[in-house]
Amino acid sequence: MNAVNREDQLRETILRVLGDVVPNADTQAIHPDISFHDQLELDSIDFLRLMMGLEKELNVTIFDFDYPKLSTLKGCEHYLADRLAATV
Secondary structure: OOHHHHHHHHHHHHHHHHHHHOOOOOHHHOOOOOOHHHHHOOOHHHHHHHHHHHHHHHOOOOOHHHHHHHOOHHHHHHHHHHHHHHOO
């Protein structure tokens, strides 16, 4: 699988898990550089559910001290791509 397909799959996974956490969110309208909190009024419990869902879905560990890095779609993509690459 090439890098573009992996990036697309990663984004789809993030948006799917986000949609599970915030069912009424228009995940296709998410701006990659604006925080989930600002776009979706994601509270801390929902954010934690997102982190736990991503860990389960992608079989990675997300350290709580790294949570600020995952506050945007782009941040999630970069962080998770690095974590997934480290597990290969």
